[in-house]
Every structure is written in structure tokens, then in C-alpha cells.
Amino acid sequence: MRYSEMFLPTTKEIPSDAEIASHQLMLRAGMIRKLAGGIYSYLPLGYRVIRKVENIVREEMNRAGAQELFLPAVQPAELWIESGRWNMYGKELLRFKDRHNRDYCIGPTHEEVITALVRDEIQTYRQLPKNLYQIQTKFRDEIRPRFGIMRSREFNMKDAYSFDADEEGAEKSYRKMFEAYNRIFKRCGLTFRPVEADSGNIGGSFSHEFMVTADSGEDAMVHCTSCDYAANLEKAEISRPDERADQAINFAPMEKVHTPDVRTIEEVCAFLDVAPQDVVKTMIFMCDGKPVAVLVRGNEDINEAKLRNYLGCDLLELAMDDTILEVTGSPWGFAGPLGIKSRIIADYSLSGMKNFVVGANREDHHIKNCNMGRDFEIRDYADLRIVREGDVCPRCGKELRIVRGIEVGHVFKLGVKYSKAMNATFLDRDGKEKYMIMGCYGIGIGRTVAACVEQSRDEDGIIWPMSIAPFQVIITPVNINDENLSNTAEELYGSLIEDGVEVILDDRNERAGVKFKDADLTGIPIRITIGAKSLAEGKVEVRFRKSGEVEKIPLETVRDFIAKTIMDQLTISCS
RNA sequence: CGGGGCGUAGCGCAGUCUGGCAGCGCGCCUGCUUUGGGAGCAGGAUGUCGCAGGUUCAAAUCCUGCCGCCCCGACCA
Numbered sequence: 162m163r164y165s166e167m168f169l170p171t172t173k174e175i176p177s178d179a180e181i182a183s184h185q186l187m188l189r190a191g192m193i194r195k196l197a198g199g200i201y202s203y204l205p206l207g208y209r210v211i212r213k214v215e216n217i218v219r220e221e222m223n224r225a226g227a228q229e230l231f232l233p234a235v236q237p238a239e240l241w242i243e244s245g246r247w248n249m250y251g252k253e254l255l256r257f258k259d260r261h262n263r264d265y266c267i268g269p270t271h272e273e274v275i276t277a278l279v280r281d282e283i284q285t286y287r288q289l290p291k292n293l294y295q296i297q298t299k300f301r302d303e304i305r306p307r308f309g310i311m312r313s314r315e316f317n318m319k320d321a322y323s324f325d326a327d328e329e330g331a332e333k334s335y336r337k338m339f340e341a342y343n344r345i346f347k348r349c350g351l352t353f354r355p356v357e358a359d360s361g362n363i364g365g366s367f368s369h370e371f372m373v374t375a376d377s378g379e380d381a382m383v384h385c386t387s388c389d390y391a392a393n394l395e396k397a398e399i400s401r402p403d404e405r406a407d408q409a410i411n412f413a414p415m416e417k418v419h420t421p422d423v424r425t426i427e428e429v430c431a432f433l434d435v436a437p438q439d440v441v442k443t444m445i446f447m448c449d450g451k452p453v454a455v456l457v458r459g460n461e462d463i464n465e466a467k468l469r470n471y472l473g474c475d476l477l478e479l480a481m482d483d484t485i486l487e488v489t490g491s492p493w494g495f496a497g498p499l500g501i502k503s504r505i506i507a508d509y510s511l512s513g514m515k516n517f518v519v520g521a522n523r524e525d526h527h528i529k530n531c532n533m534g535r536d537f538e539i540r541d542y543a544d545l546r547i548v549r550e551g552d553v554c555p556r557c558g559k560e561l562r563i564v565r566g567i568e569v570g571h572v573f574k575l576g577v578k579y580s581k582a583m584n585a586t587f588l589d590r591d592g593k594e595k596y597m598i599m600g601c602y603g604i605g606i607g608r609t610v611a612a613c614v615e616q617s618r619d620e621d622g623i624i625w626p627m628s629i630a631p632f633q634v635i636i637t638p639v640n641i642n643d644e645n646l647s648n649t650a651e652e653l654y655g656s657l658i659e660d661g662v663e664v665i666l667d668d669r670n671e672r673a674g675v676k677f678k679d680a681d682l683t684g685i686p687i688r689i690t691i692g693a694k695s696l697a698e699g700k701v702e703v704r705f706r707k708s709g710e711v712e713k714i715p716l717e718t719v720r721d722f723i724a725k726t727i728m729d730q731l732t733i734s735c736s
Numbered sequence: 737c738g739g740g741g742c743g744u745a746g747c748g749c750a751g752u753c754u755g756g757c758a759g760c761g762c763g764c765c766u767g768c769u770u771u772g773g774g775a776g777c778a779g780g781a782u783g784u785c786g787c788a789g790g791u792u793c794a795a796a797u798c799c800u801g802c803c804g805c806c807c808c809g810a811c812c813a
Contacts (some may be wrong), residue, residue, distance in 0.1 A: 493811095694772085
């Protein structure tokens, strides 16, 4: 490719509506342009990188025995009604009608389509297992798209679906995908970590997210400083504490106090002069339409994902004011366990608490010196709170650390959720009809590219690893009007193309500085500078984007040097 | 959905309060000089001031409505 002919609009100035580095750099490097909120065009340079990642994904999926197919982006409502998700999915699902007034959506994911396809074509265990994948444009009408292609509404995703006859098979399929994902992200040059993830309301299922560590990441994850435990913050467990109530402290007499308009933990603490950890927070949730009171220590927060799993409910939300009034007999802000008209469950953090403050279930009143055992009983104890920095590892007891990350991939054991809803069955060896056991496995292609930029850049621009760089080499003749330089550049360009190197020749009539800046910004791993001084010695300069190191290489050996360097770097990112 | 901010040349912005010739920097075009880290000089082109309506002799500027974009929040008792 000749730079002079390429559609590659780089910019000096930072676009004002880009917040994070990857978004800014991808715009500046002429990789992407925004068309509408959360909807982007991929320009040639950006698309080359996308294709590189897609191909790594393809190679590894194929290696793992998955087969590529291509499903429709537009899907009829019937399928979604069948799976029950037409009503469940909410506003994220982009719906529309065709000319016959029939309902359709643009697929945010393809479980329905693939399940319908496989159910119609597979009848016997002899045809299982199968693992099918595609790389497709998805659309999710996000509440708030942001960070460029990191969280966009339209995005490119690899999604794979496995179908197995039994649990062992499903387990094997899952492991294969897990391994493939490790290879994929390693080959993309990413620093990442598979973490245990919340499996939603499909109890007992298994799920891992592949998180690229980055401070700008939207997700929080927890990892142990000692063992290899790592989990999404939503999922991260807290061990059941020892029953170690402080015997030295005696129960004080319970006392109802007037607390006018004192509602939040902060207000209660200030008003009663106590610490948040001496208060019990009572929150009323609606769990599939039924109210539940959840108790947690005042300085902790409820983890809704854990609560949902514990209760095994589909729909969980905080109760509205009228429900609170009904259950507690008071407006919000004064709820407590005493005399409440609902089921009560408590987080482990209540363990050992004595003489604490609770709401009195009466407007403008709280209760001091409340105690479990004496004043009320807790039957349901569970791990319901969010992990904090300083909590200990549920596996080994050492310290946990919280870091931020970008979720680039997700592997998930679905079980029979969709095969059951959509009647995807097969005839097993024993002559019985059974539901196929499914798994699904996603990778955000664009997000992987953005994550890579987040992790690999400097003040001059992007630093691509060889494996996904848009070009492997850029040839920069310092002055194109010097025939000696431009002829040498042209010749070298021709031979590198012959060698199969992905090379761009910067044949623009620009000053050297401009070319260097663009080469750095676009992040091409190897720059071959052709200048008068070195050329007089029969040499060219090979500069590495990542290290900034320059090597002078004799013109006659530069082909071999480049070929070897590229091979080395690709091999390193493979292993 | 709630709150805040913004919308003026391809990009980044000033001008809006206090109505009166449409501006600056970068980029772009032409010429000359220059040519190893975003060149210099000279000349030049480029606007539905987001859209619609209203007030006014006169609107980028004031008023009303709408649209788009960005940021924060979305119930944690």
C-alpha cells in the first residue's frame, strides 16, 4: 500500500468528545469515525486491525473444533417470544416492524436463532457434539454508549454455541473454549485474566469472563494476592465468618429514639453519633413481586447479583415507597427487622454485631441497642454483600485486591435454558429424548482492539503488537524529492511485498517530521527510514516502535532481517 | 428516564451576557523557499452559526418548541 493513495485521515488535535486514550487515539490515527451515538465506521486502517483479530479468533476457534457459519442479523419476534425473551429483554433490544407490520429485532445475540437451527437439524446423539460460531454485527441499544468502540451500540462480536449430549461433553466443550480464549488473547498481545463471573439466574452454571486489565475499564474484578482466585466483583465470594460474638460486651437495654427526618446511614450516624458499622441497614427488595427485607452492616453494600442468586428469582428490584409503607408501616428511611411484615435475610456481616442501631418501622424513629437472639431471630444467613478492598480470599484467606478491567470475552455454560424453552431435543443412546446441553462463548472484536490500545500506547500514539498491527512495516524515505532515496524506497517496497510482508510506503511529499509523527501515531511496529546519510554507507535504519531502538542494517541484508524479525515477533505472541 | 453542558468552516475553539460587516488556530488550495521529529513567507478558498417558528428596522446573539452530541446520575433506606 502507498500512503499517498490510502484513505488514512490522521489528526493532530484531540477530538473533544473522546474521553479515554483508546478512543482518542483510534480517532486520531484515522481508524474509526462516529456516524451516530454508539455507531461507528471503521476506516481502512481500523478495519485492517479488526480483520487481524477476527482471523486470530477464526484460527483458534477452528483449531478448537468449532465451525464457522453466518446467521441473520435480523430476527423475527416469534423466536424471541418462544424463548421468553421478547418481554424480558427490555429496551436494549432494538425492535421494528416490516411492511407487513410483523415484529422483528436486530440481534443483540443469537441463542434463539442457533437453537432453532440446530433443533431442526439434529435428531440423535450421533450428531453431537457440535460447536458453531459466527462473527456478526450485533446491536444492543445501550443506555449509555461510551468510550468509542469500547461500549458501542452496534458492534462486531464472535459468538459460538456448543451443543452436547451430556454434562461431561458440555464440560469438555467449555474447557476447549476456555483454552482457545487464552490462546486468542495471548496472541493479541494482551495482559488479561480469566475471572469467575456471575452466571445470572441459571443456578449452578459455570461462567468466566476474560478481563483485560486497564484502569479505564468499566468492570471491577477481585483477585487474590496469594493464590490464583480471581472473580468479577459481582461474583466475588466472602467466606462465612466464624461465630465469634464478642462475649465481653453485654446486651444493653433496647431504646427507641426520635430521629426526625433522619434516613440514610450517614444521617443516622451523625444524629446518633455512632459509626456506620454499628448500624444495620434494612433494605426492602421486590423479588418476583414478593417483598424481602435484607439486612447488612451499615458500612457495606448489598450485591444484587448475589441476592438474586440466593433467592433464585428472575426479577429483583428495590421496593417502591408504597410497598415499604405496607411492609414496614413507615415511609422509607426507617425500616428495621423488628415486627416487619416480610421474610428477613441477613448478610454475614451482621455476625458478631451487638447493641446496634436499626430502623424502628415507625416514621422518624430508630432503635438503639438492638440485638439478635434477644430482639429478633435471623434464620437466613448468606453472603450478600459486595467485596471491599481488604477482604480476604475465600479460597486461601490471604488479602484480596480489586482492580479494573475490560471484559473482552465471556464463556458460559447455558445448560438447558434455551433447549428447554425452544424444545431442542435429541434421541439418546438409551432411546430417551433429552434436551441438548448448551454453552455460549462471546468475544467483542472491536472491544478487544480498543483494549489493546488502552494497554499498549505512549504519548506519541498506539503501539501495535506485530500480530494485529494494520501494517507490519512502514518505509519512510526522508525526502521523496531525492531520487536516490525514493528509488531505494520503491525497490525495497517491491521486495518486501514479494516477501509477503504487510508494508506501507510513505511516498507522500511531506517533511520527515510529519511522516515520523504519523508512523508513531498509527503504531506500525517497524519503521524503515531511508535517509541520505545512512544510504551513503549503503545502510537503512530499522526503528522499533515499541522500544524506540534503531538498528542500521545494510541494504542487501534488510529483507532477511525484516523477515526474521516479523517471524520472531509473531512466534513470541503465539507461544 | 432525571440533572448538567455543548451545537459557529474539515478539526479545535472565540464571538452569545450587552442584537448592528462571520472570526481565530490547525488543516486545505496556489506560488516560492525549505526538507531527519507535525516548516517559513506570500496569496487564496471554505459557513443552512443544529432545525423550525417567533420578537425586532436588524438575530449566531433575545423568546418558544424540537433534534443531535457529551458528561453525571438512575432509587443502596
